Amino acid sequence: MSGWIPQVYYDFLARVVPGSAVVLGVLYLRQGPSRGIGFVLRGMCEQEHSWVCRFGVGLLAAYLIGLIVGELGELLAGRVLERRDAELERGFIRECLDDHSRALQAVGREPLALQLEDLPDADLMAEQLTVVDHYSGSRLLALVAERRLCLVLAFGLFMLAVANLLGYAADLIHKRLIVEAVLLVGMLVLWRRSMRLQERVVRRTCIGWLTNVLSGGLSGTAS
Numbered sequence: 049m050s051g052w053i054p055q056v057y058y059d060f061l062a063r064v065v066p067g068s069a070v071v072l073g074v075l076y077l078r079q080g081p082s083r084g085i086g087f088v089l090r091g092m093c094e095q096e097h098s099w100v101c102r103f104g105v106g107l108l109a110a111y112l113i114g115l116i117v118g119e120l121g122e123l124l125a126g127r128v129l130e131r132r133d134a135e136l137e138r139g140f141i142r143e144c145l146d147d148h149s150r151a152l153q154a155v156g157r158e159p160l161a162l163q164l165e166d167l168p169d170a171d172l173m174a175e176q177l178t179v180v181d182h183y184s185g186s187r188l189l190a191l192v193a194e195r196r197l198c199l200v201l202a203f204g205l206f207m208l209a210v211a212n213l214l215g216y217a218a219d220l221i222h223k224r225l226i227v228e229a230v231l232l233v234g235m236l237v238l239w240r241r242s243m244r245l246q247e248r249v250v251r252r253t254c255i256g257w258l259t260n261v262l263s264g265g266l267s268g269t270a271s
Contacts, residue, residue, distance in 0.1 A: 065108065065111060065112070068108055069108060069112055072105075072108075114200055114204075117200055117203060117204050117207070118196065118199070118200040118203070120203070121199060121200065121203035124203075125203070129199075133246060136243075136246065136247070136250075137169065137170050137246075137250050138164065140247055140250040140251055140254070141164065141167055141170065141250060141254050142164050143251075144250075144251055144254035144255055144258070145160070145162065145164060145167065145254070145258070148160065148254075148255065148258050148259075160258070167254075170249070170250045170253045170254065173253045173254060173256075173257040174188055174253045174257075176257060177253060177256045177257050177260060180260050181256060181260045184252070184256045184260065187252070188249060188252060188253060188256070191245055191248055191249045191252065192249055194245055195242050195245035195246060195249060198238045198239070198241045198242040198245065199238075199239075199242050201234075201238050202235045202238035202239045202242065205231050205232075205234050205235040205238065206231075206235050208231055209228055209231040209232055209235065212224055212227055212228050212231060213228060216228070
């Protein structure tokens, strides 16, 4: 059963979601820009259980919008994030290595004869850790997904803040300033959360790698 779940998950994301989006696009374009939306909604959502269809279409749209917003964020700020993440990552790994050596000394064992330069980056650590400890790998995947969620939401709120500011310049409605403040605060909170999650991801990856991979060997597998 555990072997079927990743395959079904892959099939849904890699085939069902993009296939459904293309089918909806074909139906829309076939009817033309002006009548396409009405045709799709009438043809698919005016049924006895239309709420199911609306929920499915809304879920598909939300997934695709989230995917596009995330990729736009990577396109516009990917290099800045990558450089910042690399600098923070090496600092977190250095701290984990020092803490692990101190913990070994506290229980009467020899500290690790490893230097920071001897360790791989966090991505390779995570891949190796997944091989020897599937549970830890799953936990790390959940943290990575949460961090990705925070980054996508932060960039989405940034785009909404820009759009709201342009709207304020057009209509001068002062309530938009309150909305702008809420959007900016939300963006900063999510950005801060993403940074804290990155620290947790790197620390857990490094600790898991040191305790599982080094002790069990790269050829080991979790039971």
